[in-house]
Amino acid sequence: MRGRETLADLLHPGGIPTASEVQVAVPQVEVEVQGALIDRLAERDVPLQGRLTLHGPLIRELAGVLTDAEEAQLLDVIGEGGRAHLDGAHPLDRRMVLIGYGLARGLLDLEARTGLTAAMPPHDVHAMTHAEWAAGGDPWYADMIDGALAECGLSLSDGARVLDFGCSSGRVVRMLAARRPQSSWLGCDVNAAAINWATGAIPEVEFTVQPLRPPLPYSDGSLDAAYAISIWSHYAEAPARVWLDELHRVIRPGGLALITTHGPGAIAYRSNDPNHGEATQRQPLVDLYRSGFSFVDAFGEAGDWGVVDREWGVSFISPEWMLREITPQWSVALYRPAAIDAHQDLWVLRREA
Numbered sequence: 001m002r003g004r005e006t007l008a009d010l011l012h013p014g015g016i017p018t019a020s021e022v023q024v025a026v027p028q029v030e031v032e033v034q035g036a037l038i039d040r041l042a043e044r045d046v047p048l049q050g051r052l053t054l055h056g057p058l059i060r061e062l063a064g065v066l067t068d069a070e071e072a073q074l075l076d077v078i079g080e081g082g083r084a085h086l087d088g089a090h091p092l093d094r095r096m097v098l099i100g101y102g103l104a105r106g107l108l109d110l111e112a113r114t115g116l117t118a119a120m121p122p123h124d125v126h127a128m129t130h131a132e133w134a135a136g137g138d139p140w141y142a143d144m145i146d147g148a149l150a151e152c153g154l155s156l157s158d159g160a161r162v163l164d165f166g167c168s169s170g171r172v173v174r175m176l177a178a179r180r181p182q183s184s185w186l187g188c189d190v191n192a193a194a195i196n197w198a199t200g201a202i203p204e205v206e207f208t209v210q211p212l213r214p215p216l217p218y219s220d221g222s223l224d225a226a227y228a229i230s231i232w233s234h235y236a237e238a239p240a241r242v243w244l245d246e247l248h249r250v251i252r253p254g255g256l257a258l259i260t261t262h263g264p265g266a267i268a269y270r271s272n273d274p275n276h277g278e279a280t281q282r283q284p285l286v287d288l289y290r291s292g293f294s295f296v297d298a299f300g301e302a303g304d305w306g307v308v309d310r311e312w313g314v315s316f317i318s319p320e321w322m323l324r325e326i327t328p329q330w331s332v333a334l335y336r337p338a339a340i341d342a343h344q345d346l347w348v349l350r351r352e353a
């Protein structure tokens with residue numbers, strides 16, 4: 001793919017078609033590949049059955065903490081209703097959920113044995129889920145980040161300084177800090193209540209309330225890596241650009257930025273999802289085709305949990321836009337379209353000098 005052209009330029013050098021000429025082609029997405037599908041377990045009552053997830057070392061090590069007898073004991077504790085969710089789940093996913101339940105209920109000395117802590121944010125503090133099984137944090141995202149950074153040459157077990165950008169109340173960074181204590185961990189978010197809660201509950205992570213626009217309170221080149229889960233899926237084009245520049249400033253040359261975006265795969269996913277539907281995906285598709293970027297001010301004056309920013313909504317980014325914007329300051333170390341829950345694209349960018 002060439003860096004400076006849009007898809008439309010490449011396909012239609014003489015001019016792009018009008019919106020009515022664009023056909024919406026919706027591939028069927030049937031396989032969940034990796035990530036936070038477990039989030040939907042609580043919110044939408046989706047069983048884990050039949051889902052395919054990838055599991056790396058972090059999840060495998062954590063699963064190894066439980067014996068088979070203890071797993072059976074926890075299955076007893078969660079009862080019929082809890083067990084129904086786990087029917088047909090991958091054994092490693094089942095263990096992750098059971099460890100969460102066990103932690104939440106103070107069983108089997110799991111805090112000491114896993115290094116995880118059970119404290120959960122109250123319901124009026126932002127978190128992607130408040131479900132009991134999520135006590136201890138999110139092992140799926142932590143595992144994905146650990147694995148993707150390792151694939152790009154950065155081992156969190158060897159010690160690195162890493163920022164969770166837009167960390168909310170810390171579900172991902174708390175898991176990483178507990179399971180990769182060799183590294184030092186930072187988290188920032190615009191939601192002050194979430195950061196205040198995390199500061200009190202997760203002392204091993206250095207949390208900061210971040211401003212709506214740069215700068216971050218970190219010095220130039222002071223981080224080995226930063227990751228941002230479901231952040232570039234929300235920014236309008238201007239903040240999407242300035243925050244990439246700010247990550248470039250705080251990450252050292254050769255360091256990594258892992259971000260997730262809505263790409264063409266998210267449009268396909270949402271077209272098939274009854275919560276969205278095909279018709280709602282026409283505009284983002286046309287926008288991606290025309291300019292590589294699509295944005296809707298989805299939160300309006302109420303803001304997202306009270307944080308008002310009219311350039312924070314729902315956005316879609318094409319790979320062409322990304323390449324055009326990031327090069328030559330960054331190179332692409334890893335790109336996995338729709339790799340996260342068959343929905344968001346995974347990017348790992350390497351800071352060039």
Ligand SMILES: C[S@@+](CC[C@H](N)C(=O)[O-])C[C@H]1O[C@@H](n2cnc3c(N)ncnc32)[C@H](O)[C@@H]1O
Pocket residue numbers: 126127128165166167168169171172189190191194212228229230231304307308309311312
């Ligand atoms: C979808 S959540 C993801 C949270 C976290 N990364 C996770 O995976 O648990 C988006 C986060 O971005 C934060 N955020 C960043 N910039 C924001 C802005 N301009 N307006 C509102 N929220 C913003 C929110 O407070 C929220 O914690």
